[in-house]
Structure formats: C-alpha cells, structure tokens
Amino acid sequence: MSVTEQTRHKLRKQLGKIVSFLALSLAxxxxxxxxxxxxxxxxxxxxxxxxxxTSLIPIKPTLQNYINVFQVxxxxxxxxxxxxxxxxxxxxxxxxxxxxxYAFARLEFKGKGVLFPFVLAGLMVPKEAMxxxxxxxxxxxxxxxxxxxxxxxxxxxxxxxxxxxxxxxxIPRDIEEAAELDGASRWTIFWRIMxxxxxxxxTALGIFTFILTWNDYLWPLVSATEKEMFxxxxxxxxxxxxxxxxxxxxxxxxxxxxxxxxxxxxFLVFQRQLIRGIAVGSGGK
Amino acid sequence: xxxxxxxxxxxxxxxxxxxxxxxxRDSIDAYLFLAPFLVVYSIFVIYPVIQAxxxxxxxxxxxxxxxxxxxxxxxxxxxxxxxxxxxxxxxxLAWRLVGLATIPLSGWAALRGSMGRTTAGWLxxxxxxxxxxxxxxxxxxxxxxxxxxxxxxxxxxxIKFVLLSTPLIVGVGLAMALALNGSGRALGLYRTAFxxxxxxxxxxxxxxxxxxxxxxxxxxxxxxxGLGFEPIPWLTDPQLAMPAIVMATLWWTVGFNMVLFLAGxxxxxxxxxxxxxxxxxxxxxxxxxxxxxxxxxxTLMVVVLQIIASFQIFGxxxxxxxxxxxxxTRVLIQHIYESGFRDFRLGYASAMSxxxxxxxxxxSFFQFRLSPQED
Numbered sequence: 089m090s091v092t093e094q095t096r097h098k099l100r101k102q103l104g105k106i107v108s109f110l111a112l113s114l115a116x117x118x119x120x121x122x123x124x125x126x127x128x129x130x131x132x133x134x135x136x137x138x139x140x141x142t143s144l145i146p147i148k149p150t151l152q153n154y155i156n157v158f159q160v161x162x163x164x165x166x167x168x169x170x171x172x173x174x175x176x177x178x179x180x181x182x183x184x185x186x187x188x189x190y191a192f193a194r195l196e197f198k199g200k201g202v203l204f205p206f207v208l209a210g211l212m213v214p215k216e217a218m219x220x221x222x223x224x225x226x227x228x229x230x231x232x233x234x235x236x237x238x239x240x241x242x243x244x245x246x247x248x249x250x251x252x253x254x255x256x257x258x259i260p261r262d263i264e265e266a267a268e269l270d271g272a273s274r275w276t277i278f279w280r281i282m283x284x285x286x287x288x289x290x291t292a293l294g295i296f297t298f299i300l301t302w303n304d305y306l307w308p309l310v311s312a313t314e315k316e317m318f319x320x321x322x323x324x325x326x327x328x329x330x331x332x333x334x335x336x337x338x339x340x341x342x343x344x345x346x347x348x349x350x351x352x353x354x355f356l357v358f359q360r361q362l363i364r365g366i367a368v369g370s371g372g373k
Numbered sequence: 374x375x376x377x378x379x380x381x382x383x384x385x386x387x388x389x390x391x392x393x394x395x396x397x398r399d400s401i402d403a404y405l406f407l408a409p410f411l412v413v414y415s416i417f418v419i420y421p422v423i424q425a426x427x428x429x430x431x432x433x434x435x436x437x438x439x440x441x442x443x444x445x446x447x448x449x450x451x452x453x454x455x456x457x458x459x460x461x462x463x464x465x466l467a468w469r470l471v472g473l474a475t476i477p478l479s480g481w482a483a484l485r486g487s488m489g490r491t492t493a494g495w496l497x498x499x500x501x502x503x504x505x506x507x508x509x510x511x512x513x514x515x516x517x518x519x520x521x522x523x524x525x526x527x528x529x530x531x532i533k534f535v536l537l538s539t540p541l542i543v544g545v546g547l548a549m550a551l552a553l554n555g556s557g558r559a560l561g562l563y564r565t566a567f568x569x570x571x572x573x574x575x576x577x578x579x580x581x582x583x584x585x586x587x588x589x590x591x592x593x594x595x596x597x598x599g600l601g602f603e604p605i606p607w608l609t610d611p612q613l614a615m616p617a618i619v620m621a622t623l624w625w626t627v628g629f630n631m632v633l634f635l636a637g638x639x640x641x642x643x644x645x646x647x648x649x650x651x652x653x654x655x656x657x658x659x660x661x662x663x664x665x666x667x668x669x670x671x672t673l674m675v676v677v678l679q680i681i682a683s684f685q686i687f688g689x690x691x692x693x694x695x696x697x698x699x700x701x702t703r704v705l706i707q708h709i710y711e712s713g714f715r716d717f718r719l720g721y722a723s724a725m726s727x728x729x730x731x732x733x734x735x736x737s738f739f740q741f742r743l744s745p746q747e748d
Contacts, residue, residue, distance in 0.1 A: 109559065112552065116566040122581045122624065123569065125592050129584075141584070142595040188410035196396065197403035203411075210418045212737055216685040216706060217729040220713050220722045221424035222417065244414035274402045303574035305688040306706070310714065325576035325692045328583060337584070344580040351572040359565060366629060367636035 130154070130341035137337045153342035162315060163343050166323035169312075170302055171350075173238045173319060177301045178294050180243040186290065189252025190278050194264075204253075210246030219310050226311060233317045238308055242301055248293050251368060255289035256282060292365025295358050299351055320347045422730070425723045433720035435713065441720070448724035452524050457517030460509045472504035487669075524725065526700055527708040530615065534704065535683040537619045543679050545623060546630025547672070551664075553631070554638045564635070568628035575625075575688035582621040583608070583693050608694055611701040618689050618702055625689075626682070630675050637671030638664070680736050684729065705729055 124144050129137065130153050131146035140147065157163050191197070192204055222241055223232075231237045259282070267277050283290070308322045318326065324347050327340060355362065429448050433441045476497040483493035512518050519525055553564050573581075585591045588604035598604060607617040645663045654662070687706035690696060696703030705725065713722035 112559075112563050116563050119570070119624070120566055121592065122585055125585065126577075126581050141590040142592045144592075184410040184413065187406045191403040191406035195399050195403035195406070197400035200403070203407070206419075207410075207414065210414060212734055213418055213422055214681065214685060214730060214733045216687065217709075217726045217733070218418075218421045218425060220709065220719055220726050221421035221428060223713070224424060224428070224719065225417070225421060240413060241417040244410060244418050246414065246418070249410060274406075278406070299572060305575045306710070310710070321574040321576050324574070324580060325688070328576070328580060328692055337590075340580065344577045348573050348577050351574075352569070355569065355572045359568075363568070363632050363635075366632050 126341050126344055129338055130345045132338050134336060134338045141337065153338040154346075156339045157342050157346060160339070161327075162318070162323065163320070163346065165316060166318045166320040167346065169235075169238075169317060170320040173235055174298055174301045176235070177239050177242045178297045180239065181245050181248050181297045182290055182294055184243055185245060185248030185293065186252045186256075186283060186286065187278070188249045189256050190282055192249070192253040193256035194282075195274075207246050207249050210244075211250070215241075216306055219307055222307070223310050232311050233314045237311045238317075238319065241307060242297075242304065245297065248297070251289060251293055252286065255286055259285050288361070288364075289368075291358065291361045292368060295354060295362045296365045298354065299362075302351055425727055425730075428720050429724035429727055431720045433718070433723070435717035435719050444720075448721045451520045451721065452724050452728065455512045455517060455519035457513040457515070458510055459513040459517065460511075462509060464509050464511045469504040469508050472508070473500060475500040475504075523700070523703070523708055524705075527696075527703045527705050530701070530703055531684060531686065531705040533615060534619065534686050535680060537616065538622055538683045538686075539676065539679045541619065542623050542627050543630055543672070543675055546627050546675065547634050547668075549627065549631040550634030550638060554635060564631070567631060570624055571626060571628040573625065576692060578621060578625050579689060579692040582624075586617055586621075609698050611698050614694055614698060614702045618686075618693065621693075622686070622689055630679065633675050633678075634668065634671060637668050640671075641667035677736060677739070681733050684733055684736075 121144065128144050128146045129141065131149045131151070132143070133148055133150050133152060136147050188207070192200065192207075226232050226237045263281055263285075264277055267281055272280075302319075303321055304319070305321050305325065308319045309325075312318055312322065315323075315326075324343055327343065430443060430445060431441045432444050432448075479488060479493040479496045479500075482488035483490050488496075549567055553560050553567070585593050586607040588594050588606045593607075594602075594604040605613065607613050641663065645667075646659055649659050649663060685706060686704050687710070690702045690704055691707050691710075694702045696707050706729070709722050709725045709729070712718050712725065
C-alpha cells in the first residue's frame, strides 16, 4: 500500500465514524423528541398553546402550569398515594423475597423439592389476567380503596425469590461458617452477613419493583375506584379523557412531567443497576 | 474439646441425635424464613387462579352476589361457540395456510437439530388440529352467529397486535443493540437515550402520544406536513389506529429488548471474533456465523417475553382509544375488564381470563421445549 492509499484508507475510516456519529445522534434526538415536547409544553402558557402546540422550545416559558398542579385537582394526593404504595411495596418485596431466597439457597428442609417448583409456578401466572378473582378476594375482606389492596398483591413476587435464591447460592460459605462457629443465630447471619453481601441483587430487584409498581395501571384501576385513592398513574389516565384538552394542555403536560419525575431521577442515578436487573431478571441465568 | 472426645468414642447415638436436632432446627428456621412470602403468595397469586376456575363455572353477578348459580361450562360455551356453527375449508384460508407453515418449519428445525424431534412432532400435530381443523369452524351463512362476537373480535385484535408488535419490537431492539454495542462514552449516551422511554408509565405514554398523533395539534403531523403530507387521523381511522398503537408501544418498550440483546452480545466469547479475524472472515461473515448463532438463546427468550407482554396489552388502547374507532382496537383484556366491571358478569370474565392464562402458559411452555441446550 502506498502512502497516499494509506491516508485515503484512514480518511475513509474517519469519515465512516463521523457519518455513524451523525446518524446515531439524529436518531437519538428524534427518539427523545416526544419527551422534550412534553417538557416544552409543560413550560408554555396555556394561552399560547391554544394556537401553537408544536414548538420544542417553550415560548414565553412559565412555571404557571406547575403551580396549577398544586392549586387545582387531586394530583398531589395521587402523587403521595403512589409514593406510599411504591415504597412499601418495594421494601416489602425485598424483605419477603430475600428471606425466602435465603431459605431456598442455604437451608436444608423437608418439602424444599416441592416448595421451590411451587414458587416457580407463580412465574407462569400472568398478573394482568387474574384481576377478576383478585378483585373478589379483596371485596370479601372489604379492602378496596385502601393502600393494603394496592400493595399486597404486588409484594409476593416469585421472580424476586428466584433472583435472590440464585444470587445467595453463589455467595461463598466460609464467612457464614465462621459466624456459625461463633454462635451467631440464623437471623443474625441473614441480616448481618447475607443481606449486606447481596446489595447488588437487592438494588436491581428494588429498582425494578419500584418502576413496575409506580407504573402499574390495571390493578389500581380495578381496586382503587374512589378519586382520592387513585395512584398518579391511574389519576393521570383519568384526566386524559375529560380534561378541557384545548385550554389546559400545558397543565396536563406538567402533571405528566411530575408523574414521571421520580422514575426519570431513579433511572438517571441507577441506570447501570436497572439494566443489570433486567438482564438478570429476564434471563434467569 | 469434650464434645470431640465423645464423638470419637461413641459416634453413633449422640451424633445421630445431634444431626437430627440440627436438621429439624434447619427445617423450622427455613419455614420461619419462608412463611411471610408463602402466605402472601398463596393468598394473592395462587388462590386467585383456583378462584378463577371456580368462578368460571358460575353465573356470578357482581351486583347481586347471592344470586350466583352453577352453570357448568356454559360460560366457556358462550365465550367460544355460537348458534348454527359450520365448518368449511375456505374460512380464514390465508391465515390457516400461514399457520400450516409451522409444519415444514418445525420439520426443518428438527433436521437441523435445533429442535427436539418429539417437540417438532407435537408442534406439527397441534398445527394440523388448530389450523386445518378448528379455525375452519364459524357461524353458518343462514342465521348463524357467535354467542359473543365481541370476544372473537377483541381476541382477533389482540392477535393482530401480537403479530404486528412482536417482530417489530424484537427486530428493532436487536438492530439497536447491534448498533450500540461496545464501549465508549458516546455509545453509552445513545443507549441511555433509547432506553429512557421505557421508564414512563402507560398514562404518561398515552399523554404524550395521544397528542403527538393528533392530526391538528400533534407534532408528528406538523413534521409530516412540513414534508408535504396531509394530516393523518391516526387514532380515529380504523385502519390506522392499531398500527399507531404499535408505533407508540415500540417507542415505549423497545429499550427493554435492546438491553436484553446487549446482555446477550456481552455473553458471546470475544476470542471467536479474534479467531475469525485471523482467518480473514469479513464483518458480514462474522455476523452470520458468530453473532447470530450466539444470540439464539437470547432471541428466543426476547420473543417469548415479547409475545407474553403483547398478549397483555390494555393500558395504551384503553386510555388512547377506548377500543375504538368502531371496536378496531378493542383488545381481550379490555373485554374482560368491561364484562366484569361494566356488565358485572364476573363468572364470564373469569372464563375469559383463564383462556388468556392458557395461551400465555402454552407460549412460555414452548420456551422450555424449544431450547435444546437447556440444562
């Protein structure tokens, strides 16, 4: 290869890099347009939105729409409901699943060979298809329109048990054995040794549970029928049908931004853990 | 010290008692650790399935709970059957022929060794029964009708959504993963951008896309009219509503599949590529002979997860179109929901829930059977 040919080759490679950079940047920008648009509309005064709704940069930016969220309607209440339900569900899932996972991973007991498949069978039960009988279970206890009804069905996650079992199984036994010789109880071993060592799995499972619970739509729609008990997800959905669409678009979008704010923050902070959680949780490997 | 001495001299009796005690203490501990999960799990995950089977055998009115009566399998008959039913060869012929293609495909897969022979046999048998037989059944020309035509139309719409969304969302997810695999700051930022839409809730998705797709005020038609197109009434045209829903769903969930494919790509042994490079294999050859086979397991898993997720579609259509226009986007879960909570027929809704459950069960069962390297 002559010198000129070499530089030409290099140039072509550089050019290819630049082209793919531009193409990917454009694609990523287009992908983000719907999100940017929501933010832009939420910062634009409603009067302007009566005529122009297609600007990606807010015209005469204002925070009025966000102030409106706290003045009109139940959005703050729904937000609070979602926070309470999601936090308790997440913590509850982590506690229940890690305890069960510890038993399956570390303890020998009669019935293990039956119980583990029994739990795995739950992976086959699609939650979205079982809301009718579940509705009846809570109706019998007169628990609809309570936090308990929104939390309890989501806490028993067989996938969580599976993930925790796999993870705890892979932890070497020597530290536990040393603690056992020192006379530590099972609970101490679980709480002081196993849990701190499974922080990566707990983080991934926790973030995943948080997102799924926050975004849950069908079950809250069925169970929480009183306006005060809506979650932010069902509440926001209820606004979309009857909100005075033409006049209040900005206020509506501000509610959308607020509804996604916790998840966007969580995503930006824990992106890596979330991605690993998906890979681990779905692969089951 | 003395323990050890005893153990050496009298090994049998005492150590046996001790081992027994240890083991039963282990069992007690284990059940204490399991109890909270098992209680909640049994009541809220397992019991509802049993309850659904029970309810599906009753005429079970939500408003008058006391008046429920045992009707055997009549809910299922109402769901799946009709009056004046006939069978003929032509009904849904094109779809049935496509379905029958399962037989040569599974035969080919069995010959290649990527599917067990028994599985291929059962799959072919199932295809014959379903596509040659069952799908030919329909209400006759004169006075025939389904008992619940809405069930079949909403099931058909669900199938339509599954068939449109699965190849698209899996394929685009794979393409994204291939384009964005690798290290480097820029690639990481792109991955973040494409994955970000996954964290939104369904009602934020519909909030954005409901307006984005509006012909007068939406940003999509603003863009399209800039290119000289007429405004398109996406959500109010029966032909376009479902594709529009698929498009919104693609934007919403494809990042999830991308992440799964990226994880699959990480699992491929990099020395394979190095060896291929030395042998002088080009990029395309490497892709065909290393990347694609290496992603087989991941692909199967992604497809199955996508099918299961797609069968459960509800929120997008319920919020954006309420199943309209003209019932063209009404899906099965919406029909279950409305039968239960608008028409108050809980027994009938349970029967349909179990139908959906059975389909998803079969799909995930195939995941186990189709992966031959399963350990």
